[in-house]
Amino acid sequence: MASIADQGAPIPQAELIYQAQLRKVRIFRMHVGITWVALLLIIIFFFSGQNFLGIKTISLDTDFISRNLSFIAGGLGETIRISILSILLAILLALLAALGRLSTFPPFYALSTFYVSLIRGTPLYLQIFFFFLALPQIIPAWAAVPGLWAGVLALGLNYGAYMSETFRAGIASVSKGQREAAIALGMTNGQTMRRIVIPQALRFAIPPMGNDFISMTKDSALVSATGFVHELMWRATKVGRAQFNNLEALIVAAVFYWGLTLILTYFQNRLETRMSKGDR
């Protein structure tokens, strides 16, 4: 059988419409890209030190930047380490707090709501200092690395409190019918939670958790205030102060944070696309 194209017939209309849609998307993306580059160039211009049409711009010590770039970059690993440890702690706490919040046993419910209220009711900055000052008094061995553990504990507790709400919503999003089906099969409450409810709740909670993780990598900068964790912000502040080039140092740190965030956002988008393609 001869195909339509063999007979010299025009391309089917559906194909034309599809091509036109693709072209539209491509053009849109191109325009967005161009605008991003333009905005980036404007920012760079403002730090160029040039005077253009009477606009004053900020002049940076590029020599300082090239001399100290590798020192500041050396904090990236520590920033990532704190973030990963903290998010793991946060996920654990958030899950426990969410289960407590849904519990009908008063002490569990109270523990969960008390924790969330206390942590959400006080500043993260203050919490970091609190643990920095309090931890060595309780566990003397930790005095050697007080900054790191104070930071991880404070960030983990803080994000755990906020993420518990995401988890709670995730658990609530699993329909009652799912639980009934599990119970009718003879599952215990624990089995129903572990096998049926939590896997589905996690799927619901993963995209917001990605946002929290991105947000946390930047909040890890607050840990520098203790002076004992040599992450990005600490290093930038240190060299900046020592050589009176605070602005340059902070701009370098900002570029690293932004880059880190862009990478994480890329992975988060991929994860979300993959999950939306999956079952359900």
Place this chain on the structure above:
Amino acid sequence: MAPIVKVSNLDKYFGRLHVLKNISLEVQPREVVCIIGRSGSGKSTFLRCINFLEEPSSGTIEVDGLIVEGGEKGKEHRQLIHDLRLKTGMVFQDFNLFPHMSVLENVIEGPVIVKKMDRTKAIELAEKNLNNVDMLWKKDEYPNRLSGGQKQRVAIARALTMEPRVMLFDEPTSALDPELIGEVLNVMKKVAQEGMTMLIVTHEMGFAKEVADRVVVMADGEIIEQAPPEELFENPKDPRTRALIDRYRSGSN
């Protein structure tokens, strides 16, 4: 013959609302009982009381020799309910397949997790039951890729793989598009022919007529009439039963 299901003096309150009033019912082994009634008559609540998805306020449920009293508390009571649920399989209106598991995983979940059955043995049993409902070819598919009728057939296989003594069906075709109802009813007919004891809450009068050994009519939380289908549909005694049958006749023809 001793009944396999025996419900005695079952009462159920939702707060002050008295939804089931002193219901007693016996079901013989291999018997197929259809429960019909208007919505709000308590028929679904009654079915859900049999496996304690709803806790009866008072009364006794006996399945296959296991007696559970309603309205009690404590560890022993919970254990009895657990044992009772192993004797009953349930099929829901909304299928309630687990969306994060494939068809096969859905079906082996109960045997493996609850009965601690060996996985290969569970798969063997699951594949036999999936084949029985003609869904084996979709065993690696996820539920969101199935039609409503296919989902319900898998749900039936999932319940059967627990090897229950009694199957409870709670309006199994009410959420289906009309053209998909037949395939589910056919599977249910097959399960009945294989000798399963079945309690079915349904609106499908044609099915009840063809497959049921007995039809139970409920209204206002009570059983108002019960009889073999030919008798009940030809010669309903209670005017409420007559009204119910007339309504379906005019609706379906």
